[in-house]
Amino acid sequence: MKIFLTGATGFVGAAVLTELLRSKENDVSCLVRTMPPADKIAGWKPVVGDLTDISSFQTGLSGNDVIIHCAGRAHILKDPSKEPLREFRKINSDSTLRLAEAGVSAGVKRFIFLSSIKVNGEETVSGHPFDHTSAPSPVDPYSVSKYEAEERLRALSTYSGLQVCIIRPTLVYGFGVKGNVHRLIQLIYKRLPIPCASLKFNKRSMVHIDNLVSLIITCIHHRNAGGETFLVSDDQDMSTSEFIYTLGKLYAVPVRQVYFPLWIMFYLARAFGYGAEIKRLTGDLQVNIDHTKNSLNWIPPRDL
Numbered sequence: 317m318k319i320f321l322t323g324a325t326g327f328v329g330a331a332v333l334t335e336l337l338r339s340k341e342n343d344v345s346c347l348v349r350t351m352p353p354a355d356k357i358a359g360w361k362p363v364v365g366d367l368t369d370i371s372s373f374q375t376g377l378s379g380n381d382v383i384i385h386c387a388g389r390a391h392i393l394k395d396p397s398k399e400p401l402r403e404f405r406k407i408n409s410d411s412t413l414r415l416a417e418a419g420v421s422a423g424v425k426r427f428i429f430l431s432s433i434k435v436n437g438e439e440t441v442s443g444h445p446f447d448h449t450s451a452p453s454p455v456d457p458y459s460v461s462k463y464e465a466e467e468r469l470r471a472l473s474t475y476s477g478l479q480v481c482i483i484r485p486t487l488v489y490g491f492g493v494k495g496n497v498h499r500l501i502q503l504i505y506k507r508l509p510i511p512c513a514s515l516k517f518n519k520r521s522m523v524h525i526d527n528l529v530s531l532i533i534t535c536i537h538h539r540n541a542g543g544e545t546f547l548v549s550d551d552q553d554m555s556t557s558e559f560i561y562t563l564g565k566l567y568a569v570p571v572r573q574v575y576f577p578l579w580i581m582f583y584l585a586r587a588f589g590y591g592a593e594i595k596r597l598t599g600d601l602q603v604n605i606d607h608t609k610n611s612l613n614w615i616p617p618r619d620l
Contacts, residue, residue, distance in 0.1 A: 317536065318343045318379055320424070322367065322415070323386030324360075327492055328430060331529045332384060333360065345376055347387070367411040370418045377422035382536050384428045385412060389461070404461035412465040416472055416480070426479040426542060428535050431466055433484045433521075433547065433603060434459035438596065442519070445602035448545055456592070466545070479542030481535045483528075486549045486603055490525030496593075497563075504564050504571055511576030512597075515556035521549035521603045522559070527616040531608070538612050546608040552620040553602050562620075 319336060323329030324346040336342045337359045344360040351364055365373025367387060377383070389407040397403045416427050436446040437453040454463045466482050473480040489497045503510055531548050535541040554562070557573060564571030578598060585594035609615055 317341060318345075318381045319536065320345050320347070320363070320377055320380040320383045320419075321360075321386065322347045322384070323388065323430075324348070326386060327494060328488065328525065328528060329386035330492075331490075331525050332386060332532055335529050335533055336360075345380065347373060347376070367407060367415065370411075370414045374418050374422070377418055377424065380419070380422065380424050382426045382428065383415065383419045383424050384430075384532060384536070385415060386430045388412075388430070389458070401457035401460060404457045405464065408458070408461035409464040409468065413468045413472065416469055416478060417476075420472070420476045420478050424478065426481060426536070427469065427473075428481045428483065428532060428541075429465065429469055430532075431462045431482050431484045432459060433486045433601070435463045435466065435484055436547075436603075438592070438601070439599040440602050442600050445521070445604045446547060447604040448547060448607040473543065481541045481543075482545040483531060483535065484545065484547050485528050486521040486523050486547075486601065488523055488525055488528055493525070496597075500560060501563060501567070504560070504567060504569050507569065507572070509572045509574045510560060511574055511581065512557050512560055513573040513575040514578055514581075515598055516558070518555050518598060518600050519553040520556065520559070520601050521553050522620065523549045524616075524618045524620070526618045530617050531612075531614060534612050534614050540611045544611060546611070547603045547605050548608055548616075549603050549605055550616050550618070550620040551605055551609075554620065556597055 319342055321333060321344060324333045336344050345363050346360050348362045348364055349366060351362055363373045363376030389404050419427055435452050435454050436450050438455055440446055452463050454460045469480045472478060527550055528548055561571055581594060585591050
């Protein structure tokens, strides 16, 4: 199988590349901005180019069967851009469509797009998880750009025959993770009191990097993957407090969680411009992945 991978230096893309290279049957090309040193190329082919300039690497798409598109502009906690939606659209929506169109011209049969559960929304009502039939409800520039990319890919598939597979992961964690999980780990290592003892009753779905990669690899070959949207998690939900205790256990560091009234937490977060972030930490965000499991005869290989 000839596979073209974007985002191979990122958290998810690097894990996908490692798994792809386990099989000698895969012929993998990776989009890179600059040619890496020879000792960094082991079993894959570099294709130098930039997502914003498809012509810079269009010839490198020729002969590939599948594109796995992991690259994109990630969610930014404090976005410095004056027009964040425009910047997100440029990479996550416009470049994604042009990449898919170039893939069609090059004879690519399947396009696997790494989207985000944020396309469905920021939170769920307790006991009512998102599933594959849930209506999209993106609320920030990042999730809007991902949703627009999904819609444009679906439109392209209707007249081109390209098999589009969309994956919406929940919070991804695992070795090398950045962002909020990394910040939590840093707090745990510093042995500072963490004011999350009151967060015992919310439920959040998460996905280990190995489980996400397993699903992506499954979607390369599975006959039911084309034209579908798959939600993915570990299929085991945790409260924020449980997750913090689990991290402490994993790193063999005693965790001290202290009680902090939620109303004070919300007030302080809003005062310092972190209202949306604290809402993600304290609220529910659950997904039902029955459609993913049943369609692909797949179960997450790792438990939480």
